[in-house]
Amino acid sequence: xxxxxxxxxxxxxxxxxxxxxxxxxxxxxxxxxxxxxxxxxxxxxxxxxxxxxxxxxxxxxxxxxxxxxxxxxxxxxxxxxxxxxxxxxxxxxxxxxxxxxxxxxxxxxxxxxxxxxxxxxxxxxxxxxxxxxxxxxxxxxxxxxxxxxxxxxxxxxxxxxxxxxxxxxxxxxxxxxxxxxxxxxxxxxxxxxxxxxxxxxxxxxxxxxxxxxxxxxxxxxxxxxxxxxxxxxxxxxxxxxxxxxxxxxxxxxxxxxxxxxxxxxxxxxxxxxxxxxxxxxxxxxxxxxxxxx
Numbered sequence: 001x002x003x004x005x006x007x008x009x010x011x012x013x014x015x016x017x018x019x020x021x022x023x024x025x026x027x028x029x030x031x032x033x034x035x036x037x038x039x040x041x042x043x044x045x046x047x048x049x050x051x052x053x054x055x056x057x058x059x060x061x062x063x064x065x066x067x068x069x070x071x072x073x074x075x076x077x078x079x080x081x082x083x084x085x086x087x088x089x090x091x092x093x094x095x096x097x098x099x100x101x102x103x104x105x106x107x108x109x110x111x112x113x114x115x116x117x118x119x120x121x122x123x124x125x126x127x128x129x130x131x132x133x134x135x136x137x138x139x140x141x142x143x144x145x146x147x148x149x150x151x152x153x154x155x156x157x158x159x160x161x162x163x164x165x166x167x168x169x170x171x172x173x174x175x176x177x178x179x180x181x182x183x184x185x186x187x188x189x190x191x192x193x194x195x196x197x198x199x200x201x202x203x204x205x206x207x208x209x210x211x212x213x214x215x216x217x218x219x220x221x222x223x224x225x226x227x228x229x230x231x232x233x234x235x236x237x238x239x240x241x242x243x244x245x246x247x248x249x250x251x252x253x254x255x256x257x258x259x260x261x262x263x264x265x266x267x268x269x270x271x272x273x274x275x276x277x278x279x280x281x282x283x284x285x286x287x288x289x290x291x292x293x
Contacts, residue, residue, distance in 0.1 A: 005035040010087050012147075016155050017089035018162060020144040024082045032074035037089045039067040040165075042128075042136060046081030050074075062128040064136075064169055068114040084140055088162065095163060101195035105173030108188035110166070115225050116184060125184075126173045139165040183221040186211040190222065190230065198237040199261040204230065238262060239275040246284040253280050 011017045017037060022044075032051060043063040049056050050065075052073045059081070067073055069089075075081070100106050109126055128136060143161035146154045193210045194202065204215060207230050211218050222230050242260040245251055251259065257268035265280075272280050 003033040005033055017092050018158055019087045020147060021085040026075055026078050026081045026083055032072045034070055034072045036069045037087055038069055040086040041065055042084045044082040044084055046079055048078035048081040049076040051076055062133050064126040066110050066114045100167055100170060102192050103170045103174050104188040104192040106170035107191035108184060109173045112184050112188050112225055132172055186213055187222055187225050194234055194237060198234055202234055235271050236275060239272055246280055247287045
């Protein structure tokens with residue numbers, strides 16, 4: 001059984017699950033570990049091998065990858081390898097993504113790659129150059145300083161630095177010259193398109209065109225990576241947007257439906273109950289007296 005790293009072992013502030021670890025000369029070992037939070041890894045220098053379950057792949061200076069919670073992994077055959085871990089719980093931090101989800105690079109690095117890596121061997125694609133790695137290192141240093149000093153307002157400032165880092169890495173990935181016909185890139189493009197257009201009418205034919213693959217291939221690859229169909233993913237995007245409107249506005253249920261991409265309030269109610277387990281009205285009532293997600 002792999003070791004499980006507990007939240008209390010890495011987060012000084014239980015209500016603010018964000019930490020930075022710099023590990024110089026990372027050792028080698030066959031033991032793998034798991035944790036119930038995300039891990040953004042930057043290889044600052046050296047090289048080694050990353051083991052994810054039964055699979056493994058080589059790491060070099062500048063490699064960047066994300067390990068999602070509950071994924072077992074570890075490092076082997078390291079040689080002077082220094083790495084930085086950004087440990088965080090995105091659900092509890094509630095990081096505002098704004099239009100970041102529309103970047104294919106964000107979808108590839110933070111959503112698609114980690115899912116693919118769970119199930120089969122997959123070589124991380126984002127390898128920063130010297131200047132890019134230096135800039136990322138500076139952003140990490142600013143984040144680490146806030147978490148160490150814990151001066152008043154540090155949660156706000158640390159979240160800001162984390163957002164800058166996520167945005168910068170997403171842009172770096174989006175600028176890579178990659179084979180756009182590979183499924184990871186195709187699915188990432190579809191996810192970015194859905195993030196940008198989920199409030200509009202979206203047809204499967206639109207997604208087929210964006211992906212540049214047949215409908216059969218799109219459905220198969222999307223299901224393998226995201227573990228749901230494109231249509232179901234779209235509905236979840238719309239329901240999550242409806243939740244934000246229900247919590248933060250006084251719009252009528254009909255207006256929430258239209259602004260979330262649903263054709264009417266009845267369709268919103270059916271899909272909302274299926275996804276969230278309660279009706280939109282009940283969700284709004286509960287949200288008024290609690291911190292519902």
